[in-house]
Amino acid sequence: MEFGPHLMLASLEGAVISAILVLTAMGLSIVFGVMRVVNVAHGEFFMLGAVLAWYITTLLGGHPALGFGVALIVAPLLVGCLAAFADRVILKRINYDPDRTIVATIGMLYIIQQTTLMTFGPEARPVEAPFNHRLSLPWFEFGENGFAMTWPWGLSTTSYKLFVIGAAVVVLIALWVFLTRTKIGLIMRATQQDSETAQAFGVPVGQVYSWVFGLGAGLAALGAVLVVPIQQAHYLMGHDPLLLAFIVVIIGGLGSLPGTVIAALLIGMSDGIISVFFSPTLAKIIATFLVAMVLVFRPQGLLGKTAP
């Protein structure tokens, strides 16, 4: 393949990575923004979403689309409830103290991961995509005979991958409407701005925290259900999304939602493109190091406001 089509293929892969990443990172960002909690167990909620999707599709059987459709709704709900429960039982008791929350969520990480290992097992298990048509893509070239459209061999994608990108966009818009146009969203934003004042105005801050923690975990699980037909479900699969989501949230500015979206696009696209053309390990080294540097020299991130 020539450079142009190759680049296009890499960008498409990057767009799929970005789509999943934006959902996962959004969950992390909302939780940090509203609760000021760094949730290290976020990657495990992602993994749980994928594992639940496998259980649901296997349990239901039948046409892959049926199981997948159910999983798309049920898995995020279950994971969200579990997270809200964990918030009630653990995080609330330690008063959301920043250091202790990190330690507690590290503990949650191991509990979720190892429980999955004991029940689901160490194998990677696939979930069948609801639909998976191979779509060849055209490439436009300005050759000797003027403008020509060619169909280069290997330049193709699947309908499912396009669906993932579309679904992420829809969810993002829904989330935006939810946060800016509904009463619950208003309450969440009020809690984010000043939890004490919100409490004084009768906002049940404790409940809002549980809801937000559940919502964040649910978003990660949703991203995982979408990714599981492309990448298999495995008990250690939460590690990479956690690091990437961290990177995105930091680059975008902790708690800044528009920043998160932009950073997810930036990181996802460059991850897709760099790892096609260079060694994936080198790409990761550069990305991780750059993020640490961003945090050192610009702790508020690219779009973040200065920390209160």
Next chain:
Amino acid sequence: MTSFNKSNLLHFGVLAGLVILFFILPTYHVGVLSRVMVMAIYAMGFNLLFGYTGLLSLGHAMFFAAGMYGFGLAIKFGGFPVPAAFVVGVLSAALLALVVGLLALRTAGVAFMIVTLMFAQTAYLVVLYFGKYTRGDEGFILQQAERSLFGLDVTTETGRYFTAFTLFAVCFIALAKLVQTPFGKRLVAIRENEERARMLGYDAGRYKLYALVISGAVSGLAGVSYALLFGYVGATFSTVQYSIFPLLWVLLGGAGTTIGPFIGVLFMFYLIDISSGYTNAYMLIAGVVLVLLTVFAPKGIAGTLKARVFPWMP
């Protein structure tokens, strides 16, 4: 008896107990204890930064690994004698800590944790990237002949135990003394209230950097000891998990106490040892312990004892 004498007695009692245990324990437990002592050095290094200075690093595995690889690579490729390689290992950890400190200490709180986590992740990936020399996840073995320290064979059970004991004892006493010096008191002052320490005229930034470098060097020394005594160098020791372990040990034993790190490692090793007989998901125990600790006993074993029973405990 003054509390100073009592704490001296406690420290030497622990060391004497370790010598006696060697003669009465069966071989298997002697082996476990050597490992516990090496890891306790690591935990003590971490404790200086976390327990005394109040800085939570989530990337200490990079210092442990720096020591380990500095030592291992110096022997394998540099052909260094063991004592020189030992120094190389500790110095490379200290140097890494200095560089990381100069950058990461510009941040504080949550940002510091994430920056150290990211640096450690970078270090881990660098180890994998240079897999040609480091052999990546697989790691490499140091042969018995490459590991004799001043003619002492550290591969025998006795040699290993007492080398680990000597290294542990030196670090244990040195760190216990260090935190009693004015320098140590200043670190505690920074932990308790950095603003106030600065108001009193102490250059808090500089002391935090010193604490990080010492902490990194001690962690590196633990890495060197591990490679020396167990003959294995591998990328596993630079994963996030090995940054989490010292946090777990120190929290469990009691942060900011001299004896806490050792108790934490001992407790955790036997907990995992016993539970791995029942399940392969032994990290589940670590997770449950972490959550229970943060909720019910944030001061750890030694910390709770100190608060409730023995107020003189160091």
